[in-house]
Amino acid sequence: MKQAWWGISVAMLVLTACGQQQEASVPVADMARSAPMAKMATEGVLGGAEQSMTELSEPTADHQEVRKYIALRHHLNVELAAEQLQTGFDTAIKHCEVLNCQILSANFNKETPYNPPSASLSVRLPPRNVEVFLSGLAKSGEITQHARDAEDKTNQVMDADARIKNLTELRDRLRQMLSDKSAKFKDIIDVERELANTQSQLDSIVSIRKMLSLETDLVSVNINFSARQGITEQGFFSPVARAIKDAGRVMMESFAALITFIMSALPWLIIGIPLLMLINALWKKFKSK
Incomplete structure (x- = not known):
């Protein structure tokens, strides 16, 4: 009887957690669809506007605020004289480090008899420091191209949060079942197997949530440095x-x-x-x- 009771308990616990996950996902999707798209002001993308776009709240029809998670990206092309390109590239890296940025990649190609020097830099910055960093770039060289794009990550973030909540509750319940000293060895093995599977799913979704946080809490800036052409x-x-x-x-x-x-x-x-x-x-x- 105890073995049967344990098997039924585990099955009901898994089904209950799955049901909670599905119920949590439905309002998340409906809530995200009901929220209007964030309005992007073309003249106020830098500085304080970056903060308002990365973490934006808008009222819904029920006068409730829904936090919007927006991933912002800047793509720039900076042109300098060939002999100043190395200095400008190094200055941008030092300025970025002072502003507490994350350097994702930094490449510099020296001048050859057939190709001028070039460089590329990809970083992530806190929203409040973006305007300062871009102003420094404008002083070191001429910004010939500046493109901006934004991606709404609200649905992905809220779905990840709901899955983390449900999997955490399921993991805690399974751990409580393991503490029952009257359980049989086979029942304990089944619960441990389900616990290991649940923990693996939880670790995976937590990693995804961390990546989403990097994309929405920081602003991505990608820069290409090119040498200015001579008159000839x-x-x-x-x-x-x-x-x-x-x-x-x-x-x-x-x-x-x-x-x-x-x-x-x-x-x-x-x-x-x-x-x-x-x-x-x-x-x-x-x-x-």
Whole structure:
């Protein structure tokens, strides 16, 4: 009887938790759909406006406030003189560190005979520090492009919170069942298996929730640094300037191709010339007969 009772208890507990999760997910989706889209003011995206957009609350039809979770991203292209690009890139990194940012990636490509220097930087900043960071970029170079985009993560965040709540309650109940000393060994094994599965799901959804927090609590800024073109590179005579600049390289490439051809033909010449001379001698001897 005890074994049957344990089996029924575990089954009812799992079904109850699943039912709570489904009931919690339905109002979350309805609540998110009922909330109007956040209004984005084009002239107030920076600074304090960043804070209002990353964590926005709007009243619903029932006069209740729903917290909106918005992931904001900035994409910029900064142009500097080629000799100043390294300095500007290093200055941006130092400024970012002072503003308590997270550096996701930083790449610098040195100048080569065929390519100008370039760099890229991807960071996450607290909303209140975005305007200060962008102002520093504008001082170090010319911002030739600045794009902004926003993504509503409210549904994903609220669904993750509901799943964490339900899985945590299920885990706690399973732990209470394990404390029953009158339970049989087989029942304990079943409960431990279900507890391990529940804990695995909980750890997974908690990791997802942390990633969502990084996206909504911080503002992503992606920057491409490029070298400013000279007058000869962007004017009417730019094709002529490029041709003169590449003349030496083109000549050396042609000379290299000629050397390659000669070296490829040399073995055939060593074998072919004596062979032709032998054939010619045999032909003359044959004709003299």
